[in-house]
Amino acid sequence: METAQSSNSPNSSPSSSASSVALIVGATGMVGLSLAEALNNPSTAGGPWKVYGVARRPLPTWFPPSLLHKFITLDALNRDETVEKLSPVAHEVTHVFWVAFQLREIEEVNISLNSTMLSNVVAALISAGANSRLSHVTLQTGTKQYMGPIYDPEHGSRLVMHEPPFQEGMPRLPYPNFYYALEDLLASDLPAGVTYSVHRSSIIMGATPRSIQNGLLTLAVYATICRYKGLPFRYPGNKYTWEHFCDMSDSRLLAEQQIWAGTTEGAKNQAFNCSNGDFFTGKGLWKVLCELFDVDFVDLDDAEKFDAMEMMSGMGDVWDEIVEKQGLYKTKLEEVNCFAAMTVVTNFKFQHVCSMNKSREFGFVGFYDTFKSVRYWVGKMREMKIIP
Template identity: 65%
Template sequence: MESQTQYKAVALIVGVTGMVGVSLAEALNKPTALGSPWKVYGVARRPKPSWFPSSTLHRYISFDACNFDETYHHLSSISNEVTHVFWVALQIGETEMVNVSVNSLMLNNVLKVLTISPTSALKHVALQTGTKHYMGPIFEDMTQVSKIVPGVDPPFPEDSARLPGLNFYYALEDILISYAPKLTWSVHRSSIIIGASSRSIYNTLLTLAVYAAICRYEGTPFRYPGTRFTWEHFCDMSDSSLLADQQIWATVSDKAKNEAFNCTNGDVFMWKNVWKFLCEVFDVKYEPLDDEIEFDFAGEMKKKGSVWDEIVEKKGLEKTKIEEITSPEALKAVMQFGFQHVCSMNKSREYGFFGYVDTYKSIRMWVDRLREMKIIPTI
């Protein structure tokens, strides 16, 4: 059997096929990774996709974490190895009550199995959440998104008081806190995440890429699906590799234990400028925002399933369905906020994490990666 002594730490990435999960697997395998060398296990509900970088994992494990018996069957044998859990999994239901129930169940099942044995090796859990922490369950009523007022003025600081009402991010944080002092934890609140995966629920860049590919294929305008406010005001993003780096940093930094951190690229942008850039990247004609045109983006995207099927077939892409890889309702919601969606990165820097990413370079890099993975077509 392989000696465990060659590894300083053993990671379990729950949600490994999502954008940040893929980035974590790749980052932990770098010789320069903090805490290296790492042994890396990856967990996902579905079988491994063809584009997944298999060499980044010691083992790919597929099971439903909502089922305790399945969770025990697959994880109990490595509970004496796993030292760090990276929780980047989520399931989204129709209500926040469902979100709280399902996501809490998954986290509770995994942590219970990994800690139930007296030989448990688990030390730290890194939990990824997001800016919904500051805004509440924004996607429950899409018609009211533009009327949302966040609980604190942006840029959002991590010490903001929790908002009233249900929020599954709060529930997951409370589960981690309940394990202290047996375990330490860190929380990582992302903005709009961009990365490369066909298995992330909220994948803004992939939604835009599919939309652009359809517009190019049909010769239709690449219209902005948001409002004048978001077109002309600041927003930020989170590169999935940067999120991975911050989570790894927090697992090995004593100062970062039991703390929550925002994680964004460190710059801000206006959608009107990014839209021009996206037109260049996707080779579509630039269409400035026209307030006079009514545009039901989500409704139009729902009609394009057969068009996407044609593109997939003609371009020899990974077999995907448009409803599985895009989130037009979520994208439109973000582009209809009545406030500037910006996070403070002060705390992260004060505690010693100085990572940053140029958002424009990040977009181009991840588009290239999605093309290499044959998830979207090349120009």
């Protein structure tokens, strides 16, 4: 893989005036994009910022190259490659924003993969020794902290999880969890004086076809196909989630909280939930989606089991046709849907809600209206030509 620098970026030359230098690992993901946008805002705390972006694949055409001083492609599972690619910037980086992950069904595999990636990046940066400026690492995780490995075929069906609302002080569950492993790695492996913060998101909303957990994109693709084929846009979940509360995390809020924690002394070495601060029902969300995608609202028929994942599995050619006709960014259906995860989430039998009290008590009071966020990110994905 090659290191690419944006030749048309106004910030592409090194900036000696940068107070802080960010390394966004997972820059082309939902929160990676929001972080890059936020760090380029002149009023952002800790700035002016110089921003490096890292991802496994080359920079896509929908990502504005002007947001990054340099984009670096590397496989963080490869220690030698990670050191080689990061050593030229290791002496500059002050803040790491870790919003990358790899997911497999087996949680023990997730622990191995994600721990290796984080360990390799941290090792590459501290290899600068006395020249290292590294001061803080932000780690993004999520509510599996409180639920356990819900997608694991062995553990997922027999989990005993915490009662919501989820709070940061809840003890760890007795199951393998790569979130725990990453937290432990930061607590034990960072050099003296380097702090960290942990940010536990809810269901994330953002704009990228490069996240296997972009639930809003999954629903947008599903609604688009239903409208194109004249099919009913039916809820893929159960009556409980149709009627009970859930929460989400706008990727802009996650970016704001992570930057706040990385630049606020009292927030160091802490874990924070990060959700929008409001709640919604499946029914309420469905009404908003029906409006945005011009499909008829279909009330839940709890007596009739509906498998949206099975229906969508045969729609690859249909999505190809939509992409071609609408001139969209080239994606395959399997790249822009996470129906397996969506099926699990929409069939919960508990209210998936997080407490934001600790975050507020420490001084972060940001919030987003979830339905306004849904409208914003659908519009953003349309601008980016990810959906029609």
